[in-house]
Structure formats: structure tokens, C-alpha cells
Amino acid sequence: MSVRISDMMGAVRLKRPLVHHITNYVTVNDCANICICAGGSPVMTDEAKDIPEMVALASAVVLNIGTLNERTISSMILAGKCANEKNIPVILDPVGVGATTYRTETAWKILNKVKVSVIKGNSGEIAVLAGAGGEVKGVDSVSGSEGTGAVLALSKKTGAIVASTGKIDYVSDGKKVYVLRNGDDYLGTVSGTGCMVSSVIGCYVGACGVTAEAVACGISAFNIAAEIAAEKAFGPGSFKTKLFDSIYGLDEKEAATRLNYEEE
Amino acid sequence: MSVRISDMMGAVRLKRPLVHHITNYVTVNDCANICICAGGSPVMTDEAKDIPEMVALASAVVLNIGTLNERTISSMILAGKCANEKNIPVILDPVGVGATTYRTETAWKILNKVKVSVIKGNSGEIAVLAGAGGEVKGVDSVSGSEGTGAVLALSKKTGAIVASTGKIDYVSDGKKVYVLRNGDDYLGTVSGTGCMVSSVIGCYVGACGVTAEAVACGISAFNIAAEIAAEKAFGPGSFKTKLFDSIYGLDEKEAATRLNYEEE
Amino acid sequence: MSVRISDMMGAVRLKRPLVHHITNYVTVNDCANICICAGGSPVMTDEAKDIPEMVALASAVVLNIGTLNERTISSMILAGKCANEKNIPVILDPVGVGATTYRTETAWKILNKVKVSVIKGNSGEIAVLAGAGGEVKGVDSVSGSEGTGAVLALSKKTGAIVASTGKIDYVSDGKKVYVLRNGDDYLGTVSGTGCMVSSVIGCYVGACGVTAEAVACGISAFNIAAEIAAEKAFGPGSFKTKLFDSIYGLDEKEAATRLNYEEE
Numbered sequence: 001m002s003v004r005i006s007d008m009m010g011a012v013r014l015k016r017p018l019v020h021h022i023t024n025y026v027t028v029n030d031c032a033n034i035c036i037c038a039g040g041s042p043v044m045t046d047e048a049k050d051i052p053e054m055v056a057l058a059s060a061v062v063l064n065i066g067t068l069n070e071r072t073i074s075s076m077i078l079a080g081k082c083a084n085e086k087n088i089p090v091i092l093d094p095v096g097v098g099a100t101t102y103r104t105e106t107a108w109k110i111l112n113k114v115k116v117s118v119i120k121g122n123s124g125e126i127a128v129l130a131g132a133g134g135e136v137k138g139v140d141s142v143s144g145s146e147g148t149g150a151v152l153a154l155s156k157k158t159g160a161i162v163a164s165t166g167k168i169d170y171v172s173d174g175k176k177v178y179v180l181r182n183g184d185d186y187l188g189t190v191s192g193t194g195c196m197v198s199s200v201i202g203c204y205v206g207a208c209g210v211t212a213e214a215v216a217c218g219i220s221a222f223n224i225a226a227e228i229a230a231e232k233a234f235g236p237g238s239f240k241t242k243l244f245d246s247i248y249g250l251d252e253k254e255a256a257t258r259l260n261y262e263e264e
Numbered sequence: 265m266s267v268r269i270s271d272m273m274g275a276v277r278l279k280r281p282l283v284h285h286i287t288n289y290v291t292v293n294d295c296a297n298i299c300i301c302a303g304g305s306p307v308m309t310d311e312a313k314d315i316p317e318m319v320a321l322a323s324a325v326v327l328n329i330g331t332l333n334e335r336t337i338s339s340m341i342l343a344g345k346c347a348n349e350k351n352i353p354v355i356l357d358p359v360g361v362g363a364t365t366y367r368t369e370t371a372w373k374i375l376n377k378v379k380v381s382v383i384k385g386n387s388g389e390i391a392v393l394a395g396a397g398g399e400v401k402g403v404d405s406v407s408g409s410e411g412t413g414a415v416l417a418l419s420k421k422t423g424a425i426v427a428s429t430g431k432i433d434y435v436s437d438g439k440k441v442y443v444l445r446n447g448d449d450y451l452g453t454v455s456g457t458g459c460m461v462s463s464v465i466g467c468y469v470g471a472c473g474v475t476a477e478a479v480a481c482g483i484s485a486f487n488i489a490a491e492i493a494a495e496k497a498f499g500p501g502s503f504k505t506k507l508f509d510s511i512y513g514l515d516e517k518e519a520a521t522r523l524n525y526e527e528e
Numbered sequence: 529m530s531v532r533i534s535d536m537m538g539a540v541r542l543k544r545p546l547v548h549h550i551t552n553y554v555t556v557n558d559c560a561n562i563c564i565c566a567g568g569s570p571v572m573t574d575e576a577k578d579i580p581e582m583v584a585l586a587s588a589v590v591l592n593i594g595t596l597n598e599r600t601i602s603s604m605i606l607a608g609k610c611a612n613e614k615n616i617p618v619i620l621d622p623v624g625v626g627a628t629t630y631r632t633e634t635a636w637k638i639l640n641k642v643k644v645s646v647i648k649g650n651s652g653e654i655a656v657l658a659g660a661g662g663e664v665k666g667v668d669s670v671s672g673s674e675g676t677g678a679v680l681a682l683s684k685k686t687g688a689i690v691a692s693t694g695k696i697d698y699v700s701d702g703k704k705v706y707v708l709r710n711g712d713d714y715l716g717t718v719s720g721t722g723c724m725v726s727s728v729i730g731c732y733v734g735a736c737g738v739t740a741e742a743v744a745c746g747i748s749a750f751n752i753a754a755e756i757a758a759e760k761a762f763g764p765g766s767f768k769t770k771l772f773d774s775i776y777g778l779d780e781k782e783a784a785t786r787l788n789y790e791e792e
């Protein structure tokens with residue numbers, strides 16, 4: 001994977017994939033900017049009349065239920081179906097699943113109506129969806145299923161590539177699991193770092209195809225940028241500013257050197 | 265109060281209260297981040313089907329009418345009623361009250377249907393609600409009611425703790441008034457600093473209980489962080505970045521030392 | 529124009545025009561902050577019941593279709609009509625026109641129902657509206673109509689002042705064209721810099737009247753601030769922070785000195 005992360009970073013920057021987001025209004029601006037900084041081009045539109053043509057232009061579609069409502073859930077399902085028709089990968093970020101029944105039901109509703117290529121959640125959310133326990137309070141994981149079990153189980157259950165993020169990140173395609181060890185504690189002090197990871201995954205699968213490796217490389221590129229940002233941060237505000245700077249300027253060879261992972 | 269601010273800062277950081285927001289889409293990201301940096305955990309959800317369960321998890325609910333609409337006003341009232349049932353404190357930020365009839369009527373509609381624990385507005389908004397004159401243009405105070413009269417009057421009228429922010433901040437529980445003298449002019453150059461204060465108040469009453477002292481400590485912690493941020497700022501952009509850094513890193517003893525207030 | 533930019537900057541800062549926005553939820557916070565930093569006062573409200581009174585307080589109304597939906601399009605038309613009744617200038621930012629039929633139709637629907645004072649788009653969007661070719665992917669220009677043709681044509685067609693932004697910016701009132709050469713490549717690495725320009729234009733026409741010169745000065749002030757910000761930026765994150773700092777602190781004489789333009 002260390003060779004591949006350099007290649008994939010280059011591919012994203014070269015192809016500049018258009019990533020269509022239907023996402024929450026809390027962190028949407030950060031998603032747009034991280035998408036640009038990672039090498040993609042973001043677009044956000046949630047009106048049914050606008051979705052079919054916009055999806056058709058996109059290389060990936062990110063659905064994030066952070067501030068879900070009845071109207072945008074319909075829009076997400078529509079966008080997902082349009083993407084399915086054109087074989088455009090769909091990434092689902094099931095924010096807050098497990099915290100309320102409505103969120104859990106919505107995530108499954110989307111998973112039942114749309115062929116999702118990648119599910120990316122925090123450790124608690126993935127554990128809840130995998131039926132492996134897990135507790136989510138608000139939008140934060142209280143307890144999840146550390147280890148490789150939950151991503152493997154949820155991937156087998158859904159056919160999607162599954163990524164669980166936390167102190168350690170796990171990515172599985174139902175067979176192998178990448179265990180990713182990059183990142184920094186500052187990521188937990190900024191709202192939306194999980195949403196941003198989903199946008200970066202959109203860039204990577206949009207440019208490089210839907211593989212566990214592409215998902216793992218996207219997450220790792222983000223986490224390595226976070227490590228570099230943290231080195232010069234004075235707190236969460238300056239960390240966030242530097243995170244955009246560092247993923248934008250991330251050297252492809254340095255990323256390969258810093259990559260810290262195992263394959264199980 | 266100088267001893268209490270250290271204790272309360274510690275309590276917020278220890279308890280990490282979940283603060284449920286139904287707020288405007290302009291400054292929502294800053295509210296989420298200031299909530300984290302002050303020691304809380306933010307969640308934003310405004311869909312009726314999601315609200316009852318999410319409110320039940322929360323330690324405080326912040327209602328902010330900055331970009332109010334018919335749907336979200338209903339959601340705010342629902343969230344407020346759910347919070348009342350569970351004795352969870354509700355903070356109302358009546359953004360732009362006095363600028364339009366609709367905003368003024370909406371604020372009173374919420375106050376009539378929900379038992380609000382804390383009303384936090386700028387000087388003009390509080391003066392308008394108190395019936396003490398006051399002029400609001402857009403979302404900014406043009407003229408308010410300086411002095412202790414408006415907060416006292418509105419607190420007696422509503423039974424809520426009332427906070428009026430501006431060059432000087434006033435907090436009253438209908439009996440005593442805290443006159444708070446921390447802060448920096450840079451706060452007026454960044455959109456949403458008023459909204460952020462409401463989020464911080466949510467953290468403090470969520471962790472420390474509904475008292476005028478908790479509201480005053482929340483405001484003061486924010487304002488002291490602003491003073492520290494301003495010392496190294498080059499303009500509104502860097503001030504905002506440093507504001508997040510400084511409230512996150514604020515030393516509990518330094519806060520007590522810098523605290524500048526009177527009780528009347 | 530070099531004398532005028534200093535004067536106009538001073539006028540904006542003195543008058544502090546209230547700029548009412550109905551804009552997208554991706555970049556709305558940046559629009560609010562750039563409006564403050566440029567010298568204006570922002571307000572965002574999109575509820576029909578709130579619009580007539582709020583528009584009446586405003587010096588300019590900015591309509592931005594970045595995340596358009598059926599509800600907010602109605603609100604934009606209502607706000608535009610209210611502004612027309614009071615002779616308050618309306619700025620239209622037709623984000624993503626040409627990318628989808630719905631966006632193109634919406635832009636024309638607004639232009640047909642509202643007297644728009646200024647149309648500000650990227651090179652592709654303006655070319656599409658001018659009928660001069662142009663290709664837009666998502667919200668970014670792929671190919672536009674460089675040169676003075678498109679702004680002249682669209683201005684004649686609509687009666688509005690037309691501004692096309694890109695590496696070079698063009699502003700026309702249907703007779704003369706200002707060719708503006710300030711700016712920096714970093715502007716392309718931050719989401720919403722186009723939206724921010726529309727907010728700044730709102731400040732300038734709100735304070736100085738609807739002229740091609742006021743539009744050109746607003747764009748140039750923003751672009752000069754971008755040049756200054758870029759000098760000390762380490763990437764898109766720090767560039768954005770410094771952009772707010774530098775437009776806030778921009779010296780009126782330095783702006784005149786740095787101004788780089790031709791009139792054709």
C-alpha cells in the first residue's frame with residue numbers, strides 16, 4: 001500500500017474528481033474545502049430537480065446524514081439511485097447512527113434502497129450497524145467495536161467496503177482488513193473531521209476506483225496530513241487551518257514514508 | 265465568582281455535556297467547534313422525528329433563531345417541550361429580535377410555549393424583549409439598554425436568567441446582576457460570536473446547573489479567551505482561529521485571575 | 529478608478545451597509561465574515577414571512593443559487609421584488625449555471641421576475657448566460673469566454689452590470705468594460721471565494737451606488753487583499769484566514785497603488 005498511496009494521491013490531483021455531496025449543514029464548508037485540498041472538486045446540491053443531472057457529472061456521491069430531515073433523506077435516496085444507474089460510487093456516512101432510532105432506521109433505509117460502495121462511520125456507528133454492540137451519544141462514539149470484527153461483519157452483511165474510524169482505523173472489503181495507525185488526537189477536537197474523511201474517500205474512489213485500498217489510502221492521506229498539522233498547532237483552531245494547508249501540500253513520497261498500517 | 269470560574273471550567277471539561285442545538289446555518293460550524301473547545305460535545309438536529317430521542321441524551325438545548333423558518337420554529341418548540349419534560353435547561357438566543365415583527369413574534373411564541381432557562385441576546389435584542397427601547401438592524405444591536413435595568417426587567421418578566429452581551433455584559437436572575445467587563449473589540453468583527461456565547465452557556469448550565477453564576481462564568485470564559493486571542497491576532501481571521509485555540513487551552517487559574525466583574 | 533477605490537473603500541467602512549443574503553449553506557459563513565471585514569453588516573434570512581421587513585432595512589440584496597431549492601428560490605424572488613419596490617440593488621450570483629438545466633432555468637426565472645442590478649458569475653457561468661458558449665462542471669468553470677465579449681453581451685441583454693471572474697475579471701455596464709488584473713491563484717483553492725466576491729460587491733453597490741466602477745472596486749479590493757494574503761500563506765487554510773485579515777486591514781492608499789486594471 002505504501003507505493004499505492006503516492007500513486008493514488010497523484011491520480012486524485014490529476015483527475016480532480018467531481019464529488020457530489022448531500023451532507024449536513026454543520027460541517028459542509030469543511031467538506032468542500034478538504035475536497036479541494038485533497039485534489040477533488042466539490043459540489044453540493046440537494047434539490048430533487050437538480051440532482052439527476054448533477055450526479056451524472058460526478059465521479060462519486062457522498063451521502064451524510066448528520067443533519068438529516070425528511071426532504072434531504074429523499075434527496076439522498078434519489079441521488080444514490082441516479083449514481084447506481086451510472087455506476088458512480090456512493091459513500092454513506094451514517095452520522096449519529098445508534099444515538100436515535102430515526103438515524104438508525106434512515107441508514108438502513110438508504111442501504112436498502114441504494115447500492116452503497118463505501119460505508120464510513122466512527123467506531124460506535126459501525127459497531128451499531130454491524131450488530132456488534134456499540135454506543136453513540138449525539139454524533140460521537142462512546143464505545144465501539146475495536147478490532148477487525150465489526151468492519152468485516154458489516155462488509156459481509158452489506159457488500160460495501162466498510163471503514164471504521166477512531167484512534168485506529170479499520171477498512172475491510174469483507175476479506176482483508178487494513179489496520180491504519182496514522183492520525184492525531186487533535187482530530188477529536190475539531191467538528192467534522194469524520195465528515196471530511198468521507199469527502200476525501202469520495203475523491204479517492206472517484207479517481208482510483210472502489211477498492212479497500214483506495215479507501216485506506218484516502219483515510220491515511222488525511223491522517224498523515226493531520227499529523228503534520230498537529231506538529232505546529234497551538235490548539236484546535238490552528239490545527240484545522242493547518243490541516244487544510246498540509247493535505248494540500250502533502251508530498252506524495254512523504255506520505256508513503258509516514259504511512260503506518262498493517263494488513264490482516 | 266473568581267473561585268467558581270475555575271471550578272466550573274473544570275466541571276465542564278470533566279462532564280463533557282452534550283449540547284443539542286437548533287441554530288442558524290450561518291454560524292453553526294463555529295458553534296459546534298466552540299462547544300468542543302469549551303469542553304462540551306455538540307449535536308445539531310432539527311427534524312421532528314429525530315428530536316425527542318436526541319434531546320433526551322442532552323444536558324442542554326440551545327435554540328437560536330438566526331435563520332428561522334416555519335419548519336425549524338416548530339422543531340425548536342418541540343425540542344423545548346421535550347427538554348422541559350426532562351428538566352433539561354433550554355437557552356434561547358433571539359437573534360434579530362426587534363429587526364422584524366416576525367422575529368419578535370417568534371421569540372415570544374417560543375417563550376410562551378417553552379419554559380426557557382436562559383435568554384441570551386445582544387444589548388438591543390434584550391432591550392426590545394424587556395420593553396426598554398432598543399433598536400436592532402439586521403442581527404446587530406444599534407442601540408440597547410446599557411446598565412442593569414433591561415436584564416433585571418426581562419428576568420422578572422420571564423422567570424429566565426437573562427444575559428445581555430455587548431461592550432459590557434449583564435447577567436441577572438431577577439435579583440442580582442453580574443456586570444462582566446472582559447472581552448475584546450475583535451469579537452464585533454467576527455460573525456457568530458454571539459451565537460458561540462450561547463453554545464458556551466449551554467455547556468456551563470449543562471454541566472453546572474442553571475444559575476446566573478454559571479451563565480456569567482460561561483460568558484467570562486469566552487471573553488477571557490477572546491482577550492488572549494486578540495493579543496496575537498492580525499485581524500478578524502486570525503483572531504477567530506486563535507479564539508478556538510485559546511478557549512481550548514485556557515488555564516483555569518488564569519481565567520480566575522483575569523476575571524473582571526462586579527455584582528450589583 | 530485608482531482614486532475611486534480609496535474613496536469607495538472609505539465609504540463602505542463609514543456607511544457599513546446592511547447586506548441581506550439569500551445564499552447557499554456551503555459558504556454562507558465566509559460570506560458573512562467577508563462582508564464584515566470589507567466594512568458591511570451581513571444578514572441572512574430566507575423565510576418569506578421575515579423577508580419584506582428585513583429587505584426594507586438593507587442597502588443591498590445578494591441572491592446566490594449555490595444550494596438552491598424550490599423554497600429558497602421562491603424566497604429569492606420575493607426578496608428581489610421587495611428590493612425592487614424600494615430601489616435597493618440586487619446582486620445575482622448564478623452558481624453552477626450551465627451545469628444543470630435546473631440551475632440555468634432558475635437563473636433566468638429570477639432574471640425575468642426581478643430587476644437585477646448586478647450579475648456576478650465565473651467565466652463559464654457568464655458565458656452560458658450570454659449565449660457565448662461556456663462549460664460549467666459542478667460549480668466550477670471549465671471553459672468560459674475570455675475577453676470582453678460575454679460581459680458586454682450579457683449586460684446589453686439584461687440591462688444589469690455584469691462581472692465575470694477568473695484569472696482576469698471583466699466588468700461591464702454594456703458600454704465600457706473594466707479588465708481587472710489583481711488576484712492570486714490561491715483563490716481557486718478555497719471554496720466560496722466567488723460567493724464572497726458577491727458579498728463584497730453587495731457592500732460596494734450598497735454604499736456607493738450601482739455603477740460598473742463600484743462593482744470593479746469591490747472585486748479589486750477583494751483581489752488585492754488576496755494578493756497580500758497569499759504572500760504569507762502556507763496553503764489554502766492559512767490563505768483563507770489571512771484573506772479575512774487582509775481585507776479588514778487593507779490600507780486605502782495601498783489598494784490604489786496595487787490596483788491593476790484597464791478600461792476598454
